[in-house]
Amino acid sequence: MDTFHSLSKTISFLSLLLSLNLLCVVDIAAFKLETVTFNKGFSHLFGEGNIIRSADDNSVQLHLNQYTGSGFKSSDFYDHGFFSAKIKLPSEYTAGIVVAFYMTNGDVFRKSHDELDFEFLGNIRGKRWRFQTNMYGNGSTSRGREERYYLWFDPSKEFHRYSILWTTNIIIFYIDDVPIREIIRNDAMGADFPSKPMGLYATIWDASDWATSGGKYKVNYKYAPFVAEFTDLALHGCAADLLEEVVTSECVAREDGQLTSDDYASITPKQRNDMKRFRAKYMYYSYCYDKLRYPMPPSECDVDPMMRQRFKDSGRPKFDEKHHRRSKKRREVMDARNYGKQEGV
Numbered sequence: 001m002d003t004f005h006s007l008s009k010t011i012s013f014l015s016l017l018l019s020l021n022l023l024c025v026v027d028i029a030a031f032k033l034e035t036v037t038f039n040k041g042f043s044h045l046f047g048e049g050n051i052i053r054s055a056d057d058n059s060v061q062l063h064l065n066q067y068t069g070s071g072f073k074s075s076d077f078y079d080h081g082f083f084s085a086k087i088k089l090p091s092e093y094t095a096g097i098v099v100a101f102y103m104t105n106g107d108v109f110r111k112s113h114d115e116l117d118f119e120f121l122g123n124i125r126g127k128r129w130r131f132q133t134n135m136y137g138n139g140s141t142s143r144g145r146e147e148r149y150y151l152w153f154d155p156s157k158e159f160h161r162y163s164i165l166w167t168t169n170i171i172i173f174y175i176d177d178v179p180i181r182e183i184i185r186n187d188a189m190g191a192d193f194p195s196k197p198m199g200l201y202a203t204i205w206d207a208s209d210w211a212t213s214g215g216k217y218k219v220n221y222k223y224a225p226f227v228a229e230f231t232d233l234a235l236h237g238c239a240a241d242l243l244e245e246v247v248t249s250e251c252v253a254r255e256d257g258q259l260t261s262d263d264y265a266s267i268t269p270k271q272r273n274d275m276k277r278f279r280a281k282y283m284y285y286s287y288c289y290d291k292l293r294y295p296m297p298p299s300e301c302d303v304d305p306m307m308r309q310r311f312k313d314s315g316r317p318k319f320d321e322k323h324h325r326r327s328k329k330r331r332e333v334m335d336a337r338n339y340g341k342q343e344g345v
Ligand SMILES: *[C@@H]1O[C@H](CO)[C@@H](O)[C@H](O)[C@H]1NC(C)=O
Pocket: 111, 112, 138, 139, 190, 191
């Protein structure tokens, strides 16, 4: 019975792989992932001359120099799925630089876009790298859901896999096989939970005015070019027509049932423990604990009394001031990220 069950699971996984026209299978920690070449899955977003592809087309470098940053995007929009890349961030002096790896449909829905972000915030030499995750649904830009964290490794030394799982009811952000954030949809969230098809984007850009210590440390082009490398990209979802909100091709992964049967869709007890440890140790800001912004934590927040205590002890977190400045600039920031507009260059 068990053998039969696992065999049929294997077969359904294989048929998913076939239906997505897979090129190769790589083993990353617990995940088995099909990857896609740049040419097959992506196109440039801006700064085309600063996008350097490898000969086998499995890797791509995004450069930032004094003239421009650069970015790429998936050629298709997807109705849910699992989206992932191994990323190596620029090393040495990286103050003022932001590398973003995110999903959005903001190009099409300017006022009601959905978005899921990893944003890596430039670094002063010798200090730990920081990053943030965020979520917007249907243009909920006045209700930021930022969390900020330190990384537990130096992301410029080697590749690590960063992934976003997005189903109709669950979003999980992963680093390697560690789930770092889980958002479970509930009815009270309404359209704040992303629901329209999104594309996958990656950009490097000059955010001198806010990225590092609220703009205190600017990009120093003496150290240019700054290079972010992406490899083994995975687009594990169903291409969808963004305007019609219909799936354009027969696609088994449309059923979240398919996604939820894969490795990355369920958090094992060990992973849940890892997630808890990561968040207790490395998270230094969460909107769920920001009483000034949200006197009542939004409905999806699972407020942990221990964590509550930690955030309360430090009072209003220092970076909040920066945060507010930033959210006012949200539109500008998005434009800079998506179109490479750089102020002060
Ligand atoms: C999404 O936003 C648009 C524009 O603000 C609004 O008209 C629409 O009702 C919203 N959708 C949902 C499901 O709330």
